[in-house]
Amino acid sequence: MTKVYNFSAGPAVLPKTVLEKAQNQLLNYKQSGMSVMEMSHRSAIFEEILEHAKAQVKELMNIPDTHSILFLQGGASMQFHMLALNYAQGKDVAYVDTGNWSQKAMDEASRYGTVHCIASSKDKNYSYIPEFSTDNLEKYAYLHLTTNNTLEGTAFTTLPKVNIPLILDASSNILSYDIDVSQTALIYAGAQKNIGAAGVTMVIIRNDFISDVKDLPPMLSYETMIKNNSLYNTPPTYGIYIAGLVFDWLQELGGVDAMIKLNTIKSNTLYDFIDHSDFYSCPVHGSDRSLTNIPFKSPNETLDAKFVKEATDKGLLNLKGHRLIGGMRASLYNAFPLEGVDALIAFMMQFEGENH
Numbered sequence: 594m595t596k597v598y599n600f601s602a603g604p605a606v607l608p609k610t611v612l613e614k615a616q617n618q619l620l621n622y623k624q625s626g627m628s629v630m631e632m633s634h635r636s637a638i639f640e641e642i643l644e645h646a647k648a649q650v651k652e653l654m655n656i657p658d659t660h661s662i663l664f665l666q667g668g669a670s671m672q673f674h675m676l677a678l679n680y681a682q683g684k685d686v687a688y689v690d691t692g693n694w695s696q697k698a699m700d701e702a703s704r705y706g707t708v709h710c711i712a713s714s715k716d717k718n719y720s721y722i723p724e725f726s727t728d729n730l731e732k733y734a735y736l737h738l739t740t741n742n743t744l745e746g747t748a749f750t751t752l753p754k755v756n757i758p759l760i761l762d763a764s765s766n767i768l769s770y771d772i773d774v775s776q777t778a779l780i781y782a783g784a785q786k787n788i789g790a791a792g793v794t795m796v797i798i799r800n801d802f803i804s805d806v807k808d809l810p811p812m813l814s815y816e817t818m819i820k821n822n823s824l825y826n827t828p829p830t831y832g833i834y835i836a837g838l839v840f841d842w843l844q845e846l847g848g849v850d851a852m853i854k855l856n857t858i859k860s861n862t863l864y865d866f867i868d869h870s871d872f873y874s875c876p877v878h879g880s881d882r883s884l885t886n887i888p889f890k891s892p893n894e895t896l897d898a899k900f901v902k903e904a905t906d907k908g909l910l911n912l913k914g915h916r917l918i919g920g921m922r923a924s925l926y927n928a929f930p931l932e933g934v935d936a937l938i939a940f941m942m943q944f945e946g947e948n949h
């Protein structure tokens with residue numbers, strides 16, 4: 594098998610050591626004679642896996658005792674709906690529109706409440722993070738932000754201090770971004786980008802952030818999920834196990850701070866190269882650039898398509914930009930190695946030489 598680098602935006606590359614550990618334990622987890630996939634979610638052995646994953650991420654993200662950690666299903670897209678069902682019904686809610694995923698979140702919220710878009714970067718194709726005032730937010734039930742915009746390649750560098758519940762979609766930069774969890778009411782992230790395998794959605798929720806809606810369907814009630822420790826029904830057991838292995842790997846490498854350092858080096862290497870080139874360009878405003886998702890373009894769409902094809906032939910996979918954005922996109926999540934960035938730049942230089 595030839596060496597490949599997987600630039601996918603999600604499901605994305607996982608640490609090789611994590612996959613090897615899962616392989617070693619696949620048939621017989623810790624002398625249990627069973628695979629994790631075969632275990633009852635109510636068994637002591639699975640409970641240990643669940644509690645271990647929670648303890649590891651609690652430490653990694655400095656999650657205070659005021660907050661619960663949930664592992665749910667349905668992806669971040671289900672959270673768009675679930676949080677609106679729980680907290681937006683008949684209320685005014687505030688959203689910052691920073692791109693495709695924020696818009697999807699707003700669409701779901703508008704089924705239940707009155708959505709106020711308090712800032713948007715739509716005027717410039719979502720190439721920057723808009724500024725907004727945190728005064729007079731009291732009339733809103735919550736403020737929703739997308740911390741990293743996976744398609745457009747922008748990210749919040751700091752989070753606003755607000756006196757209403759702050760809700761974050763951190764799907765594409767959780768564990769690559771310093772979040773003060775104590776300042777948040779709810780954080781959600783699909784696992785398939787920076788946590789583990791698709792099928793798990795991690796939610797970090799303040800225990801007193803309780804919906805006042807009566808008779809919520811139990812599968813869509815945060816309160817039910819908190820009370821049952823994610824075990825109201827069968828949770829995505831294998832995905833939780835993989836997330837735990839990724840959390841172990843992160844701990845060994847030095848945690849979120851170490852990841853921010855490494856991701857800064859990886860992304861700066863690529864941004865610097867692009868910024869010094871008159872062939873490639875990145876549409877995103879300098880200080881709002883994402884550490885994890887880097888969109889770029891060649892001089893025209895024909896060359897973009899040629900680039901993606903030739904890169905694929907060289908083992909540089911999944912560089913095609915999102916269909917709504919075009920061009921290319923390199924996703925450099927925690928598990929993506931620095932050598933992969935060097936390999937991409939070497940190819941970019943060669944391609945430019947041949948097509949200038």
Ligand SMILES: *Cc1c(COP(=O)(O)O)cnc(C)c1O
Pocket residue numbers: 603667668669670671694739741742743762763764765783784786
């Ligand atoms: C990928 C992504 C989503 C959608 O995730 P699903 O798990 O596919 O529902 C939502 N928000 C952001 C920021 C994303 O990157």
